[in-house]
Amino acid sequence: MSEKNSKQQVSTEEGGSSIGWQEQIGLSVKTPIGLLGFGITTMCFTLTILGLLGHVTGLIENHYAAIVTFLIFPSGMVFGLILIPVAWYLRRKKWFKNSLTSKNVILDFGKSTHRRGVILFLVLSIINLAVFSFVIYEAYHFTESDYFCGAVCHTVMDPEYTAYQRSPHAKVGCVSCHIGSGAEWYVKAKLSGLRQVKAVFDGKFSRPIPAPVEHLRPAQDTCEQCHWPEKFHGKKVKKFVSYSNEDQENPExxxxxxxxxGRNPLTDRFEGIHWHVSKDVKVEYESLNETRTKIGRIKVTKPSGVTEEYVVDGEEKSEPGTWRTMDCIDCHNRPTHVYDDLEEKIDFGLHSKKLDAKIPGLREDSIVVLRKEYGSREEAEEQLVETLLALQAQRNGDDFVAENEQALISSGKYLLDAYLANVWPAMNVTWGTYKGHNGHKNEESGYGCFRCHDEEHTTAYGKTISQSCDLCHDEPE
Ligand code: HEC
Ligand code: HEC
Ligand code: HEC
Ligand code: HEC
Ligand code: HEC
Structure with missing residues (x-):
């Protein structure tokens, strides 16, 4: 009864009649903002449903369509839904001016129209919630997919994605190494992801993308989910085959x-290269530059709790660097984004007969052809094989080239594939941009084991970190 009374007290600009909440909503939706909200919601809702149907049935496999279905349409829906109460709120302000009071918003379950209104509201909300949960679930999976990480920002991530696809980790998701499990890291990663997406749109990202070690989650939570540092690998024989420009037929x-x-089951001692990551010891180091190629102090905490500190004479006074506890990534910094070494790639070509060793000067010319700076990957596709033919014509004469055209072209194709797998001029990624720490072939540029194993870092007692060749490897038996 009270509702009826208060209703009668109110006179609004809507022709002087009083209005209940249902009419209020009805009228609000008819305002420009309300109409906009209603329109956007309906449209985005329909499109989301269609997109989801397409996705679930497999009719739409385009990944860009997935971005639109999972991110853009649902955001539009939320935006539209928010506009409706906003419209109501703005409209109510006007009514309040005309002496409407909050008493007018009364739910009376005795009234069938009110009951129907509430039921309709609940049903719509449940449908919305259901669609949303489904969208969020699918969107979560989509943003965790290797495709999303590797190919959505195509130019930016193409080098990493390409190198990844040919690596031993090609079947391991980007997120297993870059995010790991747990909501906290998921949110962290998505926040930094948003910043990165913005950087891509602004064009303000670094080329090449810097190696992210300080932002990577500790290896215990990523690599060690699949690999077990205690595992005893013992010795592993590796064969290195190389040629020279002088002799491209007989390898060294x-x-x-x-x-x-690892932990040797015979002696129960943790030995060998993986000693650095055993649970018994902690190796910390101070890097003096971003690529971690210049190492200041090194601290080793032994099982007894004793800590040894190594310093390089005369460097004690230099600027303090960043400390880091050594983990897998300090050696395996290229476990999956594996780029080739230019000469190794050519030698592999000769070894696997994809480069024809019978062609005089092919090794030397290949180096020139691959080192050459092409304006873009497309330009390389057009010019690389031609460049090889031209060099060979200079060296061996036009007749030789004409006679051996087939062999030269197929060698050229091998070189082009090698180029396309390693060089992205637009991203400033070229041979040697990303180097590995797992060895010492790039020791001149400070990469690898010899950053520490240099016989120069010394403890107070004069002990150094050994560079003796048989510490890390010896002749296979
Ligand atoms: C096996 C683990 C692993 C997987 C899987 C992985 N990454 Fe990486 N990623 C790394 C490591 C380790 C680094 C380099 C860390 C360092 O040196 O600081 C790196 C570096 C990067 C960088 C920086 C540029 C560079 O090359 O150093 C980008 C970008 C990147 N990863 C993207 C991806 C994408 C995209 C995927 C999936 C397609 C992926 N990663 C999968 C381990 C992984
Ligand atoms: C989701 C599981 C998973 C994660 C996480 C993972 N790996 Fe692996 N790793 C694998 C698999 C699978 C292989 C391939 C094994 C094979 O083919 O024999 C592999 C192979 C390797 C190899 C041997 C490569 C070779 O040339 O044979 C190394 C080294 C390695 N992983 C290091 C790492 C490092 C370092 C990290 C962390 C940055 C890491 N892995 C993270 C599953 C994983
Ligand atoms: C001090 C450097 C160093 C650290 C730290 C390190 N590794 Fe290694 N690891 C190596 C080297 C060197 C090899 C042999 C590489 C090769 O086969 O070319 C190797 C080999 C491996 C292999 C392949 C073994 C095989 O039998 O083929 C796996 C898997 C691996 N490491 C995982 C890890 C994981 C996981 C961590 C962190 C817990 C780790 N490594 C830490 C240097 C290191
Ligand atoms: C951050 C510095 C650092 C880097 C990088 C590093 N090491 Fe070491 N390594 C040490 C220290 C410190 C010791 C312990 C020296 C000692 O106590 O005699 C050590 C010891 C070793 C040992 C002897 C372990 C044992 O059984 O006691 C081996 C083998 C070894 N390193 C191999 C490697 C290889 C291979 C690499 C490169 C893939 C490498 N290290 C990179 C610091 C480093
Ligand atoms: C701190 C550990 C360590 C020490 C000390 C060390 N090496 Fe190595 N060396 C490695 C590792 C790890 C690899 C494997 C690199 C790879 O798999 O690409 C390697 C690979 C090599 C190779 C084959 C790859 C190539 O570049 O041709 C040669 C040759 C070699 N070492 C010679 C030596 C000599 C000579 C010494 C002594 C002055 C020495 N190494 C000392 C860790 C070491």
Whole structure:
């Protein structure tokens, strides 16, 4: 009864009649903002449903369509839904001016129209919630997919994605190494992801993308979910085959047995290269530059709790660097984004007969062809094989090139594939941009084991970190 009374007291600008909440909503939706909200919601809702149907039935496989279905349409829906109460709120302000009071918003379950209104509201909300949960679930999976990480920002991530696809981790998701499990890291990653997406749109990202070690989650939570550092790998024999420009037919072969180690079940001692990551010791180091190629102090905490500190004479006074506890990534910094070494790639070509060793000067010319700076990947596709033919014509004469055209072209194709797998001029990624720490072939640029194993870092007692060749590998038996 009270509702009826208060209703009668109110006179609004809507022709002087009083209005209940249902009419209020009805009228609000008819305002421009209300109409906009209603329109956007309906449209985005329909499109989301269609997109989801397409996605679930497999009719739409385009990944851009997935971005639109999971991110853009649902956001539009939320935006539209928010506009409706906003419209109501703005409209109510006007009514309040005309002496409407909050008493007018009364639910009376005795009235069938009110009951129907509430039921309709509940049903619509449940449908909305259901669609939303489904969208969020699918969107979560989509933003965790390797495709989303690797190919959505195509130019930006193309180098990493390409290198990843040919690596031993090609079947391991980007997120297993870059995010790991747990909501906290998921949110962290998505926030930094949003910043990165913005950077891509602004064009303000670094080329090449810097290696992110300080933002990577500790290896215990990523690598060690699949690999077990205690595992005893013992020795592993590796064979290195190389040629020279002078002799491209007879390789020099070096075989080494790497002491990977682990916990030796015979002695129960943690030995070999993986000693650095055993649970018994902690190796910390101070890097003096961003690529971690210049190492200041090194601290080793032994099982007894004793800490040894290594310093390089005369460097004590230099600027303090960043400290880091050594983990897998300090050696395996290229576990999956593996780029080739230019000469190794050519030698592999000769070894696998994809480069024809019978062609005089092919190794030397290949180096020139691959080092050449092409304006873009497309330009390389057009010019690379031609460049090889031209060099060969200079060296061996036009007749030779004409006679051996087939062999030269197929060698050229091998070189082009090698180029396309390693060089992205638009991202400033070229041979040697990303180097590995797992060895010492790039020691001149400070990469690898010899950053520490240099016989120069010394403890107070004069102990150094050994560079003796048979510490890490010896001749295979
Ligand atoms: C096996 C683990 C692993 C997987 C899987 C992985 N990454 Fe990485 N990623 C790394 C490591 C380790 C680094 C380099 C860390 C360092 O040196 O600081 C890196 C570096 C990067 C960088 C920086 C540029 C560079 O090359 O250093 C980008 C970008 C990147 N990853 C993207 C991706 C994308 C996209 C995927 C999936 C397609 C992916 N990663 C999968 C481990 C992984
Ligand atoms: C989701 C599981 C998973 C994660 C996480 C993972 N790996 Fe692996 N890793 C694998 C698999 C699978 C292989 C391939 C094994 C094979 O083919 O024999 C592999 C192979 C390797 C190899 C041997 C490569 C070779 O040339 O044979 C190394 C080294 C390695 N992983 C290091 C790492 C490092 C470092 C990280 C962390 C940055 C890491 N892995 C994270 C599953 C994983
Ligand atoms: C001090 C450097 C160093 C650290 C730290 C390190 N590794 Fe290694 N690891 C190596 C080297 C060197 C090899 C042999 C590489 C090769 O086969 O070319 C190797 C080999 C491996 C292999 C392949 C073994 C095989 O039998 O083929 C796996 C898997 C691996 N490491 C995982 C890890 C994981 C996981 C961590 C962190 C817990 C780790 N490594 C830490 C240097 C390191
Ligand atoms: C951050 C510095 C650092 C880097 C980088 C590093 N090491 Fe070491 N390494 C040490 C220290 C410190 C010791 C312990 C020296 C000692 O106590 O005699 C050590 C010891 C070793 C040992 C002997 C372990 C044992 O059984 O006691 C091996 C083998 C080894 N390193 C191999 C490697 C290889 C291979 C690499 C490169 C893939 C490498 N290290 C990179 C710091 C480093
Ligand atoms: C701190 C550990 C360590 C020490 C000390 C060390 N090496 Fe190595 N060496 C490695 C690792 C790890 C690899 C494997 C690199 C790879 O798999 O690409 C390697 C690979 C090699 C190779 C084959 C790859 C190539 O570049 O041709 C040669 C040759 C070699 N080492 C020679 C030596 C000599 C000579 C010494 C002594 C002056 C020495 N190494 C000392 C860790 C070491």
């Amino acid at each position: 072969i070096k075989e080494i047995a790497l002491h990977i180690g």
